[in-house]
Amino acid sequence: MYGIVRKEQLAPNTKLFEITAPAVAAKSKPGQFVILRIHEKGERFPITIADADPEKGTVTIIFAEVGKSSTQLGKLEVDDAILNFSGPLGNATKIEKFGEILCVGGGVMAGALLYQMKALKKAGNKITAIIGARNKEHLILIEEIRKFSDELYVATDDGSEGKEGIYFLKDILEKKFDQAITIGPTSMQMIVSEMTRPYGIPTTVNLFPIMVDGTGMCGACRVTVGDETRFACVHGPEFDGHKVNYDELISRMRFYNPNEKIAMLLFDGV
Amino acid sequence: MTIAHKKPQTEMPKQSIEKRIHNFDEVALGFDEELALEEASRCLNCPKPQCKKGCPVEVPIPEFIQLVKEHRFGEAASKIKEKNALPAVCGRVCPQEEQCQKFCVLGVRGDPVGIGRLERFTSDWERLNVKTKAQKIEQTGGRVAIVGSGPAGLTVAADLAKLGHRVTIFESLHTAGGVLMYGIPQFRLPKEIVQTEVEYVKSLGVELRLDSTVGLLSTIQELKQNGYDAVFIGSGAGLPNFLKIPGENLKGIYSANEFLIRTNLMKAYKFPEYDTPIRVSKKVGVVGAGNVAMDSARCALRLGAERVYIIYRRSRDEMPARAEEAENAEEEGIEFMLLTNPVRFIGNDRGFLEKIECVKQQLSEPDKSGRRRPEPIVGSNFTIEIDTAVVAIGQSPNPIIQQTTEGLEATRHGTIVVNEETMQTSILGVYAGGDVVSGAATVISAMGAGKKAAKAIHEHIMTKKAA
Numbered sequence: 001m002y003g004i005v006r007k008e009q010l011a012p013n014t015k016l017f018e019i020t021a022p023a024v025a026a027k028s029k030p031g032q033f034v035i036l037r038i039h040e041k042g043e044r045f046p047i048t049i050a051d052a053d054p055e056k057g058t059v060t061i062i063f064a065e066v067g068k069s070s071t072q073l074g075k076l077e078v079d080d081a082i083l084n085f086s087g088p089l090g091n092a093t094k095i096e097k098f099g100e101i102l103c104v105g106g107g108v109m110a111g112a113l114l115y116q117m118k119a120l121k122k123a124g125n126k127i128t129a130i131i132g133a134r135n136k137e138h139l140i141l142i143e144e145i146r147k148f149s150d151e152l153y154v155a156t157d158d159g160s161e162g163k164e165g166i167y168f169l170k171d172i173l174e175k176k177f178d179q180a181i182t183i184g185p186t187s188m189q190m191i192v193s194e195m196t197r198p199y200g201i202p203t204t205v206n207l208f209p210i211m212v213d214g215t216g217m218c219g220a221c222r223v224t225v226g227d228e229t230r231f232a233c234v235h236g237p238e239f240d241g242h243k244v245n246y247d248e249l250i251s252r253m254r255f256y257n258p259n260e261k262i263a264m265l266l267f268d269g270v
Numbered sequence: 271m272t273i274a275h276k277k278p279q280t281e282m283p284k285q286s287i288e289k290r291i292h293n294f295d296e297v298a299l300g301f302d303e304e305l306a307l308e309e310a311s312r313c314l315n316c317p318k319p320q321c322k323k324g325c326p327v328e329v330p331i332p333e334f335i336q337l338v339k340e341h342r343f344g345e346a347a348s349k350i351k352e353k354n355a356l357p358a359v360c361g362r363v364c365p366q367e368e369q370c371q372k373f374c375v376l377g378v379r380g381d382p383v384g385i386g387r388l389e390r391f392t393s394d395w396e397r398l399n400v401k402t403k404a405q406k407i408e409q410t411g412g413r414v415a416i417v418g419s420g421p422a423g424l425t426v427a428a429d430l431a432k433l434g435h436r437v438t439i440f441e442s443l444h445t446a447g448g449v450l451m452y453g454i455p456q457f458r459l460p461k462e463i464v465q466t467e468v469e470y471v472k473s474l475g476v477e478l479r480l481d482s483t484v485g486l487l488s489t490i491q492e493l494k495q496n497g498y499d500a501v502f503i504g505s506g507a508g509l510p511n512f513l514k515i516p517g518e519n520l521k522g523i524y525s526a527n528e529f530l531i532r533t534n535l536m537k538a539y540k541f542p543e544y545d546t547p548i549r550v551s552k553k554v555g556v557v558g559a560g561n562v563a564m565d566s567a568r569c570a571l572r573l574g575a576e577r578v579y580i581i582y583r584r585s586r587d588e589m590p591a592r593a594e595e596a597e598n599a600e601e602e603g604i605e606f607m608l609l610t611n612p613v614r615f616i617g618n619d620r621g622f623l624e625k626i627e628c629v630k631q632q633l634s635e636p637d638k639s640g641r642r643r644p645e646p647i648v649g650s651n652f653t654i655e656i657d658t659a660v661v662a663i664g665q666s667p668n669p670i671i672q673q674t675t676e677g678l679e680a681t682r683h684g685t686i687v688v689n690e691e692t693m694q695t696s697i698l699g700v701y702a703g704g705d706v707v708s709g710a711a712t713v714i715s716a717m718g719a720g721k722k723a724a725k726a727i728h729e730h731i732m733t734k735k736a737a
Contacts, residue, residue, distance in 0.1 A: 023487055037444055043536060043545040044444070069545060084444040086481035212536070212546070215442050215483055216668045217452075218528035219510040222519060229512060229519065234669060248519050251621035255521045259547030266542050 001081035005058060010140040011133070013065040014108055015074045016050070022057030024087045030116040031093030031206065031238055034059065035214040037084035038072050045069050046211045048183070048237075049088060050111030059087070062111035062140070068263040089214045090237045093204075097124045099178035102201070103149075104130045104169070104192050106184025110141045112206070113183050117148040120181075126150045128172065132188065136161035169195050177201045182241065186250055193241030203241035207232045209253055223249055279381035280309040291571050291602050294456040294539055298362070301391040303343075310338040312376065313383045320373040321385060326718025327354045327425070331370055331385055338388060347396035350389060355428030356421060356467045356717065358397060359450055361390025362459050364714045365592050397466050402473045410434040412731035415498040417484040417671065420448020421713045422504035422704030424471050425720030426727070431474035433728050438498075440482040445535065448506055449705075450713070452535035453527075455565050457572070461534070485670035490678070490700060499734060500699045500727045503686060504720065507705035508668025512661055513557065517615030522549070522623035526562045526662035533569045551657035552576045555626050557612055558662035559589040562710075564599045566660040571602055578604045579654065583611040583631055583644045607654070609633070611646060615659065625653045664710050671706075685709055692726035693719055701727055 105113030154162030374382030510525030703719030
């Protein structure tokens with residue numbers, strides 16, 4: 001069992017948990033994820049690591065309450081425990097001195113992006129960050145992200161804060177970037193990749209398709225990258241954003257939507 | 271009783287076909303005491319028992335059967351456990367016809383003794399009548415780390431714990447048992463039975479650490495640095511193979527691993543009581559004809575499919591599945607489409623699988639492996655309507671440990687290279703066995719490899735301690 005030592009509500013339906021898991025904390029690196037299971041009848045589901053403190057022995061996750069499992073997770077309180085917390089899984093982000101980096105984070109993934117930015121900044125990069133969310137209420141961690149950004153742009157889908165939408169990125173891309181990194185909703189990562197393509201900026205996306213075991217066994221997380229089928233859990237979760245087949249990925253991510261609706265309806269009924 | 275051995279093998283009761291295709295309860299029901307005594311009485315207790323030759327884990331077969339004959343069922347179970355930590359598993363899933371029973375002298379003229387069925391009876395009797403107690407074993411001071419709690423890892427753990435070594439098993443998933451939990455379905459191997467076997471191994475003093483993916487959480491080198499005298503890698507088969515044909519990522523296409531993990535380990539057949547979903551529609555095509563394919567097909571049926579096809583590119587004679595498993599599947603109404611090779615999956619405009627296009631095949635002359643190679647018949651393409659497909663054509667080793675362990679020699683297929691006698695890898699004190707060495711094989715061959723490794727690890731530690 002893995003105890004919750006800190007809980008924060010960051011935005012509507014968005015929670016931060018700091019969890020005691022010393023072995024995981026000792027090994028976690030930006031870009032990796034954990035797989036959780038809350039109770040004996042629960043499903044296994046992945047969450048990207050948003051921070052780790054090896055000295056305290058804790059791992060931080062930030063998640064949106066969208067389905068039954070994440071909603072159940074959100075209902076846990078400090079001193080409650082999570083049944084299974086397996087990680088770190090997946091490959092870590094490549095941290096090196098690229099030069100000028102564009103970092104684009106959306107929604108709850110701002111936390112995972114911040115974790116990467118801290119390491120990238122330490123490696124001597126200049127970072128232009130764009131943080132987006134549905135609306136003003138859903139923007140998270142802006143002040144922390146500002147500390148690690150040389151330039152920061154805030155955007156919302158409805159324009160309630162900062163820029164409206166993501167297409168203003170076109171103007172920013174006029175500046176020369178050596179590397180782009182994006183993490184957030186798949187459709188956002190797709191748009192960012194499409195926009196960086198004409199500029200020839202190497203672009204890393206961070207994919208989270210459906211997973212079960214998270215260690216390469218099931219193949220549920222397969223993604224077409226270039227001509228190859230790759231498993232996000234063992235070959236990723238980061239891939240070349242210019243080579244991913246997003247239509248297929250987005251379609252596959254929705255496969256269990258009807259089942260999730262049933263689970264959620266019954267859960268609400270309880 | 272003198273002519274008991276001339277009788278045919280005692281039949282084991284099974285759930286009726288009509289009933290069993292609608293539930294996940296065990297198909298084979300096992301012997302009661304009367305049937306067990308009847309079957310045990312067929313054993314001649316040969317002076318030179320041949321059956322033992324066929325058992326990779328050296329079960330004292332005539333000895334335990336003799337105890338069954340004498341109604342000493344608990345002692346019979348203990349007798350088996352001297353050599354085999356997982357008898358309730360082996361009694362159910364071993365291919366006895368290829369092993370112990372193949373060598374039984376009664377088999378020359380008639381039916382061999384039903385050794386597997388007796389092993390199963392004995393261990394089931396013990397589970398129901400004897401409480402597992404923690405055992406006190408004198409310690410050697412040796413420490414061993416085991417990667418993976420499947421049949422190989424559990425065997426190594428039990429053997430070494432009995433010899434007095436302190437053993438820790440690192441398991442990546444949230445439950446111990448490996449393929450016994452995630453792969454083999456409930457109706458062939460109930461999960462409660464696997465857990466009883468795991469509890470027995472724990473009762474020997476073995477420590478179990480779940481949620482621990484070695485390679486990522488700790489590396490093999492770190493385990494060695496942290497005071498383990500030896501490490502055994504039994505991480506199993508890994509990444510599922512796909513057909514590499516168009517349309518394979520359409521919605522509705524599962525690897526057998528995913529299909530079985532959802533169904534067995536995560537109990538998706540009890541959705542929404544259990545949270546993990548699975549989507550099985552009316553018509554299911556399973557590609558492949560090994561035991562995993564049969565398991566997948568029979569799961570699909572129980573999950574509510576109306577028609578389930580086994581699609582296999584060779585003929586019946588080449589099917590890798592145990593004859594018994596293929597028969598069970600056929601009895602249940604699984605349709606075999608043999609000499610049929612998939613060429614592409616066809617989906618609708620929303621990305622859901624609708625059909626599979628196949629080509630008819632014919633067999634050529636036998637190749638080097640002795641199997642007759644299938645060749646497509648030009649122009650024989652046809653489609654089958656299916657809305658779920660399960661690809662059950664084997665696995666490639668998981669790369670995590672190989673990638674994170676410097677100096678660990680692997681084949682070009684990714685399996686770990688070992689000394690066949692000792693199961694030691696290219697690194698001193700690091701051993702491996704089971705599917706990660708052999709590629710996908712059987713539970714019992716993994717256990718056999720585990721047994722060999724345990725002997726070598728014991729020697730390695732005792733030599734080290736003496737020095």
